[in-house]
Amino acid sequence: MESHTGIAVGPGIAIGRVFVLRRDPGQIPVRRIGASEVDAECGRLSAGMTSAAQAVASLRGAADASPEVSAILASHEMLLLDPALRGSIERRIRVGLVDAETAAVEALDAFAARFDALPDAYMRQRASDVRDVRRRLLDVMRGSEADQLARLSEPVILAARELTPSETAALDRKRTLGFVTAVGGPTSHTAIIARNLGLPAVVGLGDQVAALADGQIVIVDGLKGVVIVDPDAATLARYEEHAARFARWVRDLKRIRDFPAETRDGHQIRLMGNIELPSEVDAVLRAGGDGIGLFRTEFLCQKGKAPPTEDEHYQVYSEALRKLGGRPLTIRTFDFGADKGGPAGEPSAEPNPALGVRSIRLCLEQPQLFMPQLRGILRASAHGNVRCLFPMISSLSELRRAKELLDRARTDLRADGVHVADSVPVGVMVEIPAAAVIVDLLADEVDFLSIGSNDLIQYALAVDRVNAKVAHLYEPAHPAILRLVDRVVRAASDRGVPVSLCGEMAGDRLFTVLLVGMGFRDLSLSPRAIPEIKMAIRSITVEQARRAAAWCADAKHAAEVRKRLLDVVSEQLPSAF
């Protein structure tokens, strides 16, 4: 038995016999051509590139292509249609007087080498996309070679120096258990596709792959990045159980995607997504989210530029609403300052930016920044379910001033005959301890509350969590935080005002039972975390959650709270391990 460590890229565990993929190194003979043949060769090139692009397009149109695979293939299609690439190959044919294949290989290898030389690791890995396009073009131009993958008769673990993205995409799932490669990194397309297909994979194993022989039994642990060759009986048994449990977990997460986030005793929890860019709306919906609970809008400002116009706000919000089809879009107004810098990308000049002119304070001082956003939000409200969320409110007077500006924007728009929804719900972020303390006063004047736990914890505990020296003191389970949050939930429920929590706590399943038990029925979290949190909610009852929350409320230390919650998680929640 031998164990090798590489980079874990594909989730899960595969056990099976290895099949080593040996490929024709792709050496092609150079054919010299005469000047009179140049046009004909360029014609062959053009036909080859077009039909290779069509082949990729049809692969992309296949019913089972996931969005990620499809996006990668879209890139390959555009590479095959690339005018600069075609120009470069044609020049080589014309000047070098060589055949189209030779010219294509030279041109694509030159591009791949330039990618290899880029400083950014992610871009460097794109060299494998260029090589994949090269292989595809040669296959089309020389007639496709017998594909070893298509000849596999029993399910195997594939071993190769490198699998190109389109080879990985074309793998027959039924005959492929997983794969191991010598090269490739965590952000290579091969890795992305492996995650997508749910194929266990380990890449970057180096020379170990060359030592593998057909038929050897191999365990691919795509969770830890370990490959075990010729395992003993005990290891094999342990991994078989491990693999079965993981497969069940994945199946369960997938199965509940379209199910409600509902506790075992029938209480619905609304799970919404936190996003930074409009393009992320799709990810939230794909993950089974019920809308957007926090749309950060800082991306709209461009470095060194004037603030966005009302129209730009309106376009972006309307587009998001169109995708959401009636689900809520909670737009947080500009939250510049502190770690986010100013609206024009400038670093803060204040000695203590976290306590300076940031967020709503800046907006109230700069109507030319704030009013176009408020008007954009109101105009977009005609197209869907818009909610307006003011960040960093610390007093009633700040809230009132912000609401006055919103009212003024509404009056102005209506005076101009612009259609605006009858009511746009207004909420505040509870993220300054002062807001949590006077939450009863704020709750009387808003339609909803949203606890920004990241900043609330930072301000309440006086801990800058990006400062490595004090980051260990940042603690959501601190009794002070639990008391502040509890205070907010009680004030909100006394007044019938909905309350949500949108910090990282919401996406950490350790805290799910606590938050449900404290009374939250709305959470907003990273789209990635939605399936797992939904699973956690579906595994508990509100009664259990209340007991856990009551116990945590009496705890004297964060460590006690964590231990209790960990017990609940390991007893109640299904898990991969």
Added chain:
Amino acid sequence: MPGDDGTCAAAEAEVVVRNPQGMHLRPATEFARVAMSTGCAVRVRTADAEADGASVLELAMLGVPQGTTLRISAEGPGAEAAVRRLVMLVTSGFAGTER
């Protein structure tokens, strides 16, 4: 260059790349697709390099990280609208690249 209506149809604008991974392959793909569909000759310049807007290879090769300012120019009929569409595409974090 004169456009259909005989006016000089050329436009340009600057925009900052906002998405965390910069203009990697997928955004470049989307950009090239849109640039190609406008029918204009589109050029993209950074402080020290330049690319054909319809070439995914040249765009990706610019190696544009987050925060880079791009100067997008277009020539041909509808140049103004073409630049506007491309600026919007960059501003939105290449919305639609996930499709």
